[in-house]
Amino acid sequence: MSEIELGTDELRAIAAYAVTCAEPALTLFERDRPGDDRPRAAIDAARAFADGGPRTKAIRDRAWAAQRAYQEARDAGQAAASEAARSALAAASAAYLHPLAKATQVPHILGAAAHAARAFELDAHEETVGDEYVGKARGLAGPVVVDVLGRYPAAPPGRGRVGELVRRLDTSLRGR
Structure with a gap:
């Protein structure tokens, strides 16, 4: 498997992008699950890295906590909140993008945006809302x-609606 060059400044830019995409969806999570700050903490940890801080275990720990928040919201039937937490998880995970030339890495770049888009469309009960957020x-x-x-292969198939949103965003960015 081939590796690609990926510098720390580039990882910071990817994390900053993921944070910017994920943060608006936090309002959905916090509306439905007040008092649960795990997704916000994951985004804050990713932002600290993007702003020049070290890439520490705390980012991973907060990502895992956002994962648990996602699962709890999902199990409670709060679909939009669940996707918002997954967006936060993806933002924190973006700091750990691997330099492997594999399509499976593309969701680490674009996943925060796709999960936020899905959260907004679930909240609105309208897929066009997600498409607009991808724009x-x-x-x-x-x-x-x-x-x-552009150093990675195109986004992989599958993963349901979120995968579709990732592929739509991937295609539009590559065509810029």
């Missing part, structure tokens, strides 16, 4: 994000 996420991606994305 916003496309506009948020700076040149470093687009450059790094």
Whole structure:
């Protein structure tokens, strides 16, 4: 398996993009699950890394905590809140993008945006809302994000609606 070059500044740009995409969906999570700050803590940890802080175990720990928040919201039937927590999880995970030239890495770049889009469309009960959010996420991606994305193969098939949103965003960014 081939590796790609991926510098710390590029990882910071990817994390910053993921945070920017995930953060708006926090309102859905916090509305439905007040007092649960795990997704916000995951986003804050990713932001600290994006802003120049070290890539520490705390980011991973907060990502795992956001994963548990996602599962609890899902189990409670709070679909939009669940996807918002997954968006936060994806934002924290973006700091750990692997330099492996595999399509499975693309969701680490674009997953926060796709899960946020899904959260908004679940909340609105309208898929066009998710499509619109993908359009916003496309506009948020700076040149470093687009450059790094271009080093990876296209997004993989599958993963339901979130996978579809990832592929739509991937295609639109590659075509920029």
